[in-house]
Amino acid sequence: MPLRPTAAALFTAAVLALGTAAPGAAAASDTVPTLPSAAATAAASGSFQQVTGFGTNPGNLAMYTYTPAGLPSGAPLVVALHGCVQSATDYYRSSGWTKFADQYGFAVVFPQTSSVNNSLSCFSWFDAGKAARGVGEARSVVEMVTKAESLYGSDARRVFVTGLSAGGGMAADLLADYPDVFAGGAIDSGLPAHCAATQAAASGCQNSDQGLTPAQWGDKVRATYPGYTGPWPRVAIWQGTADTVVRPVNATELRDQWTNVQGVGRQPTGTRSLPGGTTQELYADASGKPAVAVFTISGMGHGLAVHPGSGADQCGATGAYFLDTICSGYYTAQFWGLDGGSGPTNPGLPAPTGLTASATAGSIALGWQAVSGAASYQVFRNGGQVGTTTGTTFTDTGLAAGTTYGYTVAAVDGSGTVGARSAAVTATTPGGGAPQCFTASNYDQVLAGRATQSGGLTFALGSGQSMGLWNTFVTHTLKQTGPGFYMLADGQC
Structure with missing residues (x-):
């Protein structure tokens, strides 16, 4: 008979998971790489340097910045948070953000934690004493923002934050804590805002569905700055389907959290396929402006999505936790509007209406109203695509008896752009007895x-x-x- 694992042993393994190498990634070193000195490090068209004396620093962090040559006053500012067993230098070299800082014209702040704060150099997204408004690491990061605005004349209305893994969890916390500071964020292989308030709860957030409703997730955000009535940040969520360190359920919970905060529905208003096996889902507000975007990368493990090369949509360098799939920075910058645009428009045709489902033994027949301009329709069962048809009917076969299935349908235009999904319907195949x-x-x-x-x-x-x-x-x-x-x-x- 196998030994029964102890809760303590499994908890320890789970908490350390954020420092475990991602599948396919090079092994991370056990020590934090040496950081550059206070003198600026030359780059192709800008400089990377440490900034000291940036203000109150209760989180015991270091501040590094990258500024393109000739950066004008009034440019945007991006804060980029590294993952566990990484450094500001790693993120500067490999994340790809410097390419778009040069191209679009903005400064980047790279906060740096260390093993003094956490044995794996993780940002403390799970610690209520370090990740809340006005305290700890969260306060230190916002002090860096204020310093950068003073040094570079950055536009305080266009400040954004992004982060990987534990840095992604801290980015989510910062968006909740300081919606008056950050106009948008990107959470890469990260966790919902304030999922955990103690280290003991961290592993549960990484690995399990927390069973909260969208409203409960949204309340975690609203509770961090009571009485706030201003606009909420625009949020991009990046997740690999093969991530065993931060499970994909976290992307679903992030979507539920931020669509609830933004007051938009949980059905995508636009879907399209991107390079690297990536699917983009947009969730637009009443004006049609996407407030939340979810980027799902098929087969990617734990890490930041990069795609080295000189192409317009390529960036970064591969290494531990930097995985060659798609340049996430390129699409995130566009989503925030850093390329000079207003962000992505809601693409595609409207959602089909009148979807019905009728079950017989082993199959379910669907029907819906035609959408003007549709070249075809995609059919989704329980969230995954199961078929394509040029008509307005579809029969799903080979189904288990006595089982309930949920369906949505989306129209596809002549260019291949997938529109908004319909409202969901369910049907239960006969037989099989009670579950x-x-x-x-x-x-x-x-x-x-x-x-x-x-x-x-x-x-x-x-x-x-x-x-x-x-x-x-x-x-x-x-x-x-x-x-x-x-x-x-x-x-x-």
Whole structure:
């Protein structure tokens, strides 16, 4: 009989995960790379240097900046936060942000934490005493913004923050803490704002669905600056589907959080395919201006998406946590409007209406109203595309008995641009009897064959939903909806 893992051992492994090398990435060094001296380091058309004496520094951070040659007053400012076991130098060299600083004309601040603050040089996104408004590392970063505005004459209305992994978690916290400072943000392989308030809760955020409603996620943002009534930042979310360090569920939770804060729906108002196996989903406000964007990169592990090269949409250098897929900086800069535009427009045709679903044994027939200008339609089951048709009907076959499925449809124009998805409908195939539910510890769910475990974590068989740590102290309910297919059903059975 296998040994039962202890909660303490699995917790330790999970917390250290943010310092574990991403699949396919080079091994990270155990020490923080040497940073440049206070003297400016020459670059192709600008300079990278340390700035000292930038103000109150309760977070014990260092400030580095990159400024293009001849940067005019009134230019935007970008704050770029490195990931664990990285440094400001790493991010300056490999993230690609300096290319667009030169091209579009803005300054970049690279905050630097160290092993003095955290053994893995992670920003403390999970510590309420360091990541809240007016305290700790969050306060130090905002002091850097004020210093940069003074040094470079940056436009205080166009300040943006981005970060990777733990830096992404801190970026999300900063967007919530200081919506009066940041006009937009990008969270790369990161976590929802204020998902955790203690280090003990950090691993749960990294690995598990927290079970919160969009309103509850939004409340975490609104609670950080009570009484704030101004505009909220525009948020881009980047996530790899094969990330085992910060699970993809975090991107879903980030989407739920920021669409709720922005007051927009959770159905995309526009979808398109980008290079590197990337899908972009836009969530527009009532005026049609995208407020949230989700970029999902198929097959990418944990890291920042870069794409080295000299092309307009290429940037960065590969290395530990810098993964060659797509230049995230290029599309993020466009989303923020740093290229001189107003950001992406909501592309594509309107959502089809009148979607209906009718189930028979093993299949579900769909029908909807035609959309003017549509060349074809894409059909999605439970969020994933299952077919394309030029007509307004589609039959999904080979389905399990006694199982409920959800569907949406999107129109595709003649250029191949995918429009907004329809409202969802559900249908249940007949037969199979009532779904069975099983409540047990994660350890016993695995022993019973209803879940699997990998790296000390548990996943529902079939659906692959994350259940958290593999031990006897975490309990979930699983519902069997088909042969060898189980879904989380806590509180539903």
